[in-house]
Structures are given as structure tokens and as C-alpha cells.
Amino acid sequence: MSESVKATIDSDSTGNVPGAPATRVIKRHTLATRLWHWTNLVCLIVLLMSGLQIFNAHPALYWGEQSDFANPFIAIHARTAEDGERMGVVRIAGQAFDTTGVLGLSDDNGQLRERAFPRWATLPGDKWLTMGRNWHFLAAWIFVPLVVAYLLYTLLVPQRRRALFPTWVQLKNIPRTLLDHARLRFHHEADYNGIQKLTYLLVLFGLLPVMILSGLTMAPSVNAAWPWLTELFGGRQSARTFHFLCATALIGFFIVHIALVLVSGVFNNLRSMVSGRYRIQVEAHDGSEPRHD
Amino acid sequence: MTDSNTRLSTSPAPDRARRRLLGGLCALGAGTFLTGCDRLSESAPVRAALSNVEQLSYKAQRLIASRQALAKEFDESQIAPVFRPNGTTNPQEDYYRAWVENGFADWRLTIDGLVEEPMTLSLLALREMASRTQITRHDCVEGWSCIGQWTGVPLADLLDRVRPADTARFVVFHCADHTYGGSDLYYESLDMIEAYHPQTLLAYDLNGEPLPVANGAPIRLRAERQLGYKQAKYVMRVELVESFKQLHGGKGGYWEDRGYDWWAGI
Incomplete structure (x- = not known):
């Protein structure tokens, strides 16, 4: 697997419009990241909708x-x-x-x-708790091992760490990046900006682990095996509430993620997650952010 | 419904129409996905795959939870004021009504099947055996939890007395109630690991009082590492079997015959 943010000058980057900023196409996402991303999309939709079916069996927290x-x-x-x-x-x-x-x-x-939750939001559409549970556990058995593998991969491989952990300069630039986002001015660079990195870290190492661990405490067998896990959440019903709130936060992430994908160059963004290729501006917008490739 | 009529009478602004179109397209996409999944829920290979997932959860949980791992026990102050009854709460069968009338004096528990010494026990005989008291949390498959104090005979002690045959693989609990007044009697089953677990009881007291009818009088099963639907109420017969094939729907339990997982540890 080639390094995710290693820039490779692409032949079609010579077709730049005169006067427009020079661009080139880099390989942004590894095959592993791309496969993981789309598997997650399917798993998360199934987990969410079957989760709402399960919630409907006792709609109180x-x-x-x-x-x-x-x-x-x-x-x-x-x-x-x-x-x-x-x-x-x-x-x-x-x-x-x-x-x-x-x-x-x-x-x-x-x-x-x-x-x-209404019919269109649950899986299956009918009130059918057992089938909701079946879908939930099937998707969880695919989703959870992949999340664990991906988190280890991110922590253990140095270039993955560089791709996701922000530098001091990026952290210092966060107010400026926020302002740029508010003005819908997006800079297409090889590296993620500080906000992106913090958001992905929060989701990867915050929301997803809480989601998975609180989900595990729903199982009485797991409660007997690891009682400390349930206590960590303040009890089984608290864990169920956290599970629901984290799912809500993930929907929030999903909405913002989709919105930013749409407004910051939907074709380029989608291509980078399908073929891995991503077009960047050759010169940094103001030279203040260092390059990492 | 009147609400949507008034909404139709005011002509929507163009961007509302576009929003509605976009919303419609999203709904169509979601709808297609949903119908696909709903159809998959009905297909035999998908159901087979889903039951493999049940096996996976069963084996994984057996791996992480040792045979003796105990469910958490709570403090007296945490006992719920009312232990929420679920499923059948007042059996109407004539024989059951008669037992209630005379305080279960002529009620008997039968233990038979693949055992060397089948037995019949009165409620008094059960109460005279060594007992265990535990304050545990009951987790319903629907999602709610309730804490109660249970006193009863460890099932392991009863099994030691009847001596299961080597071929016995499951313990089946036959109940007195026709669930929701239907034609099928409630029943449940445990594997031998769960049956011999120290917290698995045939409980006759709830919160220090004789078990109320709503909660399964005169005895109910407590298997504390399993969901609520395993906790069979109104138990009258304990049968040791090699497989569930000859029993009702063949899946090892009333709800299992209706699609629920036999493994209720998740």
C-alpha cells in the first residue's frame, strides 16, 4: 500500500486553465481507508435503523x-x-x-x-423486534472488528498518525480555518486541516468507542464478564442512554460531513473516496500551513 | 389528516417545491434500501446467516464470560418499589386458579427426562432445601431494567439430586401458563453451563415475600446472565433433554419459536 498523502504528479494536471491556480492530483486515500469508509456507511445505516427498531420496543431512556x-x-x-x-x-x-x-x-x-420512530426510519419497517436485533448484531459483527483494526492501524503506523493527529501550527490555525469554513472558502490540500483532524479523532477515538462499549453493556453476559464496564457508564440504563445519545451525535457528524462534502467540491471529494485520487492546489493559500508530504 | 388538506390549499413557494422534490428523492432512496432489507428479512439464506451470527455471539460470550462469572449483585436500597411483571401476569387455567385458591398446597414440581432419579417435590419440600438469596437486575429484551431480591433453590442442587444422564444437554422449563391466553404453553431452556451456574435459581420469594402471581408464583426461573424472556414463570416441570426437536416449535422456547434467539446473553 502506498502512503496515503504522498503526492504523485498526475499527467492530467497539465490541463490547467491558464490564470487559474495550478493544481495536481494526488493519491489521498489508501484502498484500506476507502473500503472501510463505504463498509462503514452501509453498517452504520443498518445499525442506526435497526437500533431505532429496538428502541421502539421500549421508547424511554x-x-x-x-x-x-x-x-x-x-x-x-x-x-x-x-x-x-x-x-x-x-x-x-x-x-x-x-x-x-x-x-x-x-x-x-x-x-x-x-x-x-416512524416506519421509514426503522429496520424492518414493521414492528419486529427480533428482526431488528438480528440486523443490529449482524452489522455490529462486521462494524466492530473493522473499527478496532482501523484504530490500531491508525495508532501504530507513523504516516497514519501524521495524517490524523494535528500539528501545533494546524491547531493554532483553527480559528482561521473556522472563519474560512464560515465563508465557504475551502483549501484543497494534501493534508487535512486542524478542524478535520480533531473531528475525525473525536469520532474515531471518542464516539465510536463509547458507542461500541455502551452497546456491549446491553448484553447481560457481558455485564457478568466485565461488570466494571457497566459501572463505567453509571449503570445499565445510563449506558443505554449514552448509546442513544452517541448515535444522535453520529447522525450530527453525518449531516455536517455530507454538507461539507457537498459544498467543498463534491466531485473531487467523492473521487478521493472512490479511486483515492484528489486534486489539490499546488501552492498553499498563504504559505502559513506547512506541507507534510 | 385535516392538517395536510389545509397545507395543500396554500400554494407552495418554488423553493419549497424543490425541497419537497429533493426530500422525495431521498425518501425514494431510503425506501428502496428499506424495501430491500425488508425483503431480505423474509428470505431463507439471510435468516440462516442471521442465525450464524447468534452462534458467533454465543461462542464469543462463552469465551469472555467464564463459567462461574457472576452477575452483579446489588444493595437492598436499590430494590425497585414494584418489580415490573411482563408477559402473562394472571394465568386463567382452571388448575392454576385451584392452586392459587389453596396456596399451592397440592402443587408439585416434577423433574424428569434424561435423569437417573426423577423426582416430584412440593413447594414446602423446595423451601426446606438450602437456599440462595440474591439482589440482581432483570434486563428485558425490550430495553428496560428492574432490580429485585430473589430467594430460591439453586438449580445445581436439584440437578445433583436427580443426577442427569450423560446424554442430557439442555434443561427445559415447562410452565403452567398459556401465553396471552393462546394455545401454546410457555417454556424455556438453558444449556448445562447456565443451568449449573451458582446464580441460577428456582425462586419462590421476591423481596422477602412469597412470589406474587404476577411474577410467576409459586416458582420461577432466575438465570441472571440472560435476558428477561429466559426467566420462565409458573414453572411446573423441569425436563432434561438432548435436543429440542420434540418440543413445541423445536427452538427451545416460546419466544424462540417466534423468532427470538435461543442465546439470550445478548
């Missing part, structure tokens, strides 16, 4: 070891309003929100029915 049924932290249900109409309600820490049509009460084959 609590803190601590057990369920305080009268006082959930978050609950999604349907109730009858004063005017006799059925409505969907999400309750978060005692506050109620009307979510009719999407959460709590939604269209299910032409009829409004009580279900926490």
Missing part, C-alpha cells in the same frame, strides 16, 4: 442502573389531546414537545399509529 418508569429522561409516546385528537409527544427531562406525524404517532400503511 433513564439514568442509573434500572428504569424509573414514572420519570424517564427521554420518552416518546402518543396520547389523546384535550380536543380528542391523538398526538405524538416527546418528553425530555419533563418538557413535552408535540411531534405528531414523526415521533410518537406516525403514518403506518395509511393509518396513524402509535410508534416512537
Whole structure:
């Protein structure tokens, strides 16, 4: 496998438009990274949607070891309003929100029915806990070993560490990079910028491990084997709540990720994750960020 | 429904129409994916692959959790005020009603199947045996948890008395209740490792009181490293078997016959 950020002058980079900044095409992502990325996409969609199916079996979250049924932290249900109409309600820490049509009460084959997450968001679409669990565990058995392998690969291979851990200069440039992002000015360089690196590190070494470890504590057998793991989260119901909140954070990451892919050159970005080739500007925008290739 | 009608009567601005189109395309994409997965859920090879995943989870958990690894036990102060009952909570069978009326005085537990010395025990005889008390957390497959204190006879002690044959591979628990008033009796099963686990009990007390009808009187199974649906209530017969083939749907449990994993450690 060739190094991910090693620049190789590409023949088609000679076709630069006169006057436009000089560009060239580099090999940005290794085959391993690309395969992992797209496998993750499929796994995460299956995990999310089957997870919502499982959540629907008891659509309430609590803190601590057990369920305080009268006082959930978050609950999604349907109730009858004063005017006799059925409505969907999400309750978060005692506050109620009307979510009719999407959460709590939604269209299910032409009829409004009580279900926490709507039909289009769950796998399978029907209320079917066992099949939701089956899909969840199948995807988890593919996803988790690959995450563990990728994290080790990232920690152990020096050029992977360089590609993901920010330099001091990049950290210092974060306010400037933020400002550039706000103005939709994107710099296409071989290296990730400071924000990208911190975000990927947070997801890779923060969200994903918490997601996986809290998921493991859902299993009574794992609780018996590693009781400290459940205690780390403050109890089994807290772990379930963390599992849900991390999934929500991952959706947030997903939305921002897609938005930035779209606005910062969707063709170039997609190509870099399909064939590995990525077009960069030859000269750094202001010379302040050092090159690492 | 009236809501969508009023929405249709106001003509949408052009960018709303475009947004709706984009939303529609996304929904179509998601819909195609969903229908695909829903269809896959029905196909035999996919179901076979999914049951291989169950085997994988079973073996992996057996590997990390030693035979004797104990489920966490809690403090008295953590016991839930009401232990939430689930599934059947008030069996209506005539024989069961009669047992309740006379305080289970003529109720008997049978232990038979692949054993050298089949036995029949009264509730009193069970209560006179050495007991174990444990405060544990019950985790339902739906996602909720409840902490309760259980007192009962370790199943291992009963198995030692009936002496299982070498061919016995599973312990099956036959229950008194027709689940949800249907035609099938509830039943469950454990492998020998889980059956001999020190926290596996036939429990007759909950929180220091005789087990209420809603929670499985007169005795229920506690297998603390398994999900709630394994914790069979209203147990009347314990049978040792080599396989589940001859029993009901052949999958080793009421919910297992309806698609749930036999391995309930996950």
C-alpha cells in the first residue's frame, strides 16, 4: 500500500486553465481507508435503523442502573389531546414537545399509529423486534472488528498518525480555518486541516468507542464478564442512554460531513473516496500551513 | 389528516417545491434500501446467516464470560418499589386458579427426562432445601431494567439430586401458563453451563415475600446472565433433554419459536 498523502504528479494536471491556480492530483486515500469508509456507511445505516427498531420496543431512556418508569429522561409516546385528537409527544427531562406525524404517532400503511420512530426510519419497517436485533448484531459483527483494526492501524503506523493527529501550527490555525469554513472558502490540500483532524479523532477515538462499549453493556453476559464496564457508564440504563445519545451525535457528524462534502467540491471529494485520487492546489493559500508530504 | 388538506390549499413557494422534490428523492432512496432489507428479512439464506451470527455471539460470550462469572449483585436500597411483571401476569387455567385458591398446597414440581432419579417435590419440600438469596437486575429484551431480591433453590442442587444422564444437554422449563391466553404453553431452556451456574435459581420469594402471581408464583426461573424472556414463570416441570426437536416449535422456547434467539446473553 502506498502512503496515503504522498503526492504523485498526475499527467492530467497539465490541463490547467491558464490564470487559474495550478493544481495536481494526488493519491489521498489508501484502498484500506476507502473500503472501510463505504463498509462503514452501509453498517452504520443498518445499525442506526435497526437500533431505532429496538428502541421502539421500549421508547424511554433513564439514568442509573434500572428504569424509573414514572420519570424517564427521554420518552416518546402518543396520547389523546384535550380536543380528542391523538398526538405524538416527546418528553425530555419533563418538557413535552408535540411531534405528531414523526415521533410518537406516525403514518403506518395509511393509518396513524402509535410508534416512537416512524416506519421509514426503522429496520424492518414493521414492528419486529427480533428482526431488528438480528440486523443490529449482524452489522455490529462486521462494524466492530473493522473499527478496532482501523484504530490500531491508525495508532501504530507513523504516516497514519501524521495524517490524523494535528500539528501545533494546524491547531493554532483553527480559528482561521473556522472563519474560512464560515465563508465557504475551502483549501484543497494534501493534508487535512486542524478542524478535520480533531473531528475525525473525536469520532474515531471518542464516539465510536463509547458507542461500541455502551452497546456491549446491553448484553447481560457481558455485564457478568466485565461488570466494571457497566459501572463505567453509571449503570445499565445510563449506558443505554449514552448509546442513544452517541448515535444522535453520529447522525450530527453525518449531516455536517455530507454538507461539507457537498459544498467543498463534491466531485473531487467523492473521487478521493472512490479511486483515492484528489486534486489539490499546488501552492498553499498563504504559505502559513506547512506541507507534510 | 385535516392538517395536510389545509397545507395543500396554500400554494407552495418554488423553493419549497424543490425541497419537497429533493426530500422525495431521498425518501425514494431510503425506501428502496428499506424495501430491500425488508425483503431480505423474509428470505431463507439471510435468516440462516442471521442465525450464524447468534452462534458467533454465543461462542464469543462463552469465551469472555467464564463459567462461574457472576452477575452483579446489588444493595437492598436499590430494590425497585414494584418489580415490573411482563408477559402473562394472571394465568386463567382452571388448575392454576385451584392452586392459587389453596396456596399451592397440592402443587408439585416434577423433574424428569434424561435423569437417573426423577423426582416430584412440593413447594414446602423446595423451601426446606438450602437456599440462595440474591439482589440482581432483570434486563428485558425490550430495553428496560428492574432490580429485585430473589430467594430460591439453586438449580445445581436439584440437578445433583436427580443426577442427569450423560446424554442430557439442555434443561427445559415447562410452565403452567398459556401465553396471552393462546394455545401454546410457555417454556424455556438453558444449556448445562447456565443451568449449573451458582446464580441460577428456582425462586419462590421476591423481596422477602412469597412470589406474587404476577411474577410467576409459586416458582420461577432466575438465570441472571440472560435476558428477561429466559426467566420462565409458573414453572411446573423441569425436563432434561438432548435436543429440542420434540418440543413445541423445536427452538427451545416460546419466544424462540417466534423468532427470538435461543442465546439470550445478548
